[in-house]
Amino acid sequence: MTKETLNARRLLCPLPVIRTQDRVKQLKTGDLLEVICTDPGVMQDIPAWCRINGHKVLETKSCNHEYIIILEVGV
């Protein structure tokens, strides 16, 4: 299991989702990905993307206008 971080700051939706999608393609089941964004829209979009594509959101948090989502790659 690896944990990677994706910097999606300053990108507007759906770009953070696209970058997440592309990074997840390179990861394996069970790997963790932390996505750091500044567009609050990701708090809806990345979990929605995870739900439809079978990945698990482990944590979402926000501080100082940054939005962080940690997800576990599904099958």
Next chain:
Amino acid sequence: MSKQRKAIALISGGLDSMLAAKVVMDQGVHVEGINFFTGFCVEGHTHAIRENGKAKPNRNNALWVAEQLGIKLHIVDVIEEYKKVLINPKHGYGAHMNPCLDCKIFMVNKAKQWIVENDFDFIITGEVIGQRPMSQTKSKMPIVAKQSGADDLLLRPMCAKNLPATLPEIEGWVDREKLHDITGRSRKPQITMAKEFGIDDYSQPAGGCCFLTDKYYSAKLVDLWKSHGHKDYELDDVMLLKVGRHIRPQKNFKLIIAREEGEGRFLEGYKKEFISLHCSSHAGPLALIDGSVSAEDLYLAASVVARYGQGRNAGQVDINVTDKDGSERTLQVKPLKNEEILKEWYV
């Protein structure tokens, strides 16, 4: 048992593409969605920038539709490739800067490449004959199928009965009888279908799927091209056209002035690429200068920005100017009066 066929549905986030996918799914076909991000899509981001969009759900409609349908959605970044579609559309523009026919051909072509790479059988779109004046007339339908290279692998379930049979129909992968024959601009058939499927929440019945159909956005894009002297653009250029008030007091520069806090925060991210202005003696918005300015221009720009702050009625206000390298200085200016900001300055 016959092989389960697989189709990719172009999902815009609107009702028609949602229904088209649903009609085919209900025939036992495995459907996944594909959505192309051109940089001009109306999805979520402007709500994300603007604070006062918060009353509305901040969702991405394509993702939402996929979730409602229970299908996967592949979002594809086509920003770079889309430039040649927009800059030089073979079939021209629509009412505004929307190159709808070329855009459709482009997207269906991308979907065709995708099905080849991913071993899918055919493509679904939500097109309806006669719904859009430019790209969805009966005579344009074969153009999209042919010029995209999708040919008879392109199925339009909403109006298939009015079109020649496609391979999925001929081969019996889908039952043509269960497809539809919707034509025209009326939304009634789609609304009835939505009801039958139990779908009661959907977005923008027949609106355009992108900013290029918007009169005001298109005017800003044309202004950008004129001022740059060419049509090429970067994503940041076209993103900034969605944000703030755009005022061009002189040919050589334009101001982008935040209309509220969310926009201000967004523009903050561009302070290394543009000279920025904000009022330091009174509360006021952040503004960026796009273009190169003389000392005189800068004074004019500052007086315009002062007009949009709390000090608009003061005799003099302090405007802080930050250069791209971060160095700062302050200009004392007299805010322009409303009538001094000429109508033709508004882009």
